[in-house]
Amino acid sequence: xxxxxxxxxxxxxxxxxxxxxxxxxxxxxxxxxxxxxxxxxxxxxxxxxxxxxxxxxxxxxxxxxxxxxxxxxxxxxxxxxxxxxxxxxxxxxxxxxxxxxxxxxxxxxxxxxxxxxxxx
Amino acid sequence: xxxxxxxxxxxxxxxxxxxxxxxxxxxxxxxxxxxxxxxxxxxxxxxxxxxxxxxxxxxxxxxxxxxxxxxxxxxxxxxxxxxxxxxxxxxxxxxxxxxxxxxxxxxxxx
Numbered sequence: 001x002x003x004x005x006x007x008x009x010x011x012x013x014x015x016x017x018x019x020x021x022x023x024x025x026x027x028x029x030x031x032x033x034x035x036x037x038x039x040x041x042x043x044x045x046x047x048x049x050x051x052x053x054x055x056x057x058x059x060x061x062x063x064x065x066x067x068x069x070x071x072x073x074x075x076x077x078x079x080x081x082x083x084x085x086x087x088x089x090x091x092x093x094x095x096x097x098x099x100x101x102x103x104x105x106x107x108x109x110x111x112x113x114x115x116x117x118x119x120x
Numbered sequence: 121x122x123x124x125x126x127x128x129x130x131x132x133x134x135x136x137x138x139x140x141x142x143x144x145x146x147x148x149x150x151x152x153x154x155x156x157x158x159x160x161x162x163x164x165x166x167x168x169x170x171x172x173x174x175x176x177x178x179x180x181x182x183x184x185x186x187x188x189x190x191x192x193x194x195x196x197x198x199x200x201x202x203x204x205x206x207x208x209x210x211x212x213x214x215x216x217x218x219x220x221x222x223x224x225x226x227x228x229x230x
Contacts, residue, residue, distance in 0.1 A: 035219070037165075044122070045157070045165065045208050047219030061218055095164055101219035102212020106155030108167035108176065 009114030022079040022096030030074035038092035124222035142209035
């Protein structure tokens with residue numbers, strides 16, 4: 001069974017940093033693109049970033065470009081999202097998901113999400 | 121304002137059929153795969169349709185997807201109260217080099 005377990009969320013002040021992790025199991029992690037998607041309270045889904053299987057290429061939403069970094073450790077089956085210069089508007093549930101939104105197989109499955117709250 | 125446009129809400133009675141539209145452009149829907157996601161209240165999204173019209177194993181054939189030009193449609197037949205959820209379309213935008221989602225459609229089964 002494919003499982004994705006996010007961790008690292010919490011309360012942080014504006015301008016602060018946070019590193020999210022996503023532990024993957026049940027599939028060949030090193031052969032799968034991975035994606036982060038977020039959802040602000042009461043709002044819709046927002047694609048944040050994606051990374052290819054090797055980690056050699058990364059893609060970011062304009063809203064996070066230059067502040068967030070997606071990376072992976074294929075030896076530890078773990079996906080990361082380093083978030084710097086956090087803003088109030090980054091407050092959201094952050095989901096880790098297998099695949100890529102533009103790939104034929106879509107994004108599936110999704111983790112349960114981790115809540116990031118940016119507030120003073 | 122989302123790159124992909126969905127109706128904010130749709131409703132229908134149990135047993136009826138509903139369609140949810142997703143409108144985009146040649147840089148996204150027109151030249152990339154579309155997928156659809158169901159988000160039940162308080163849960164993570166789940167893949168319903170991939171590659172425009174394919175259902176993952178375990179998804180009932182009451183759910184269908186189609187794409188024509190720069191628009192995509194999700195169809196749900198034999199509506200059940202358990203289908204009440206938010207539905208999102210998603211694809212890649214080649215001009216933005218970014219993933220994009222529709223704003224979401226809230227389905228109410230009356």
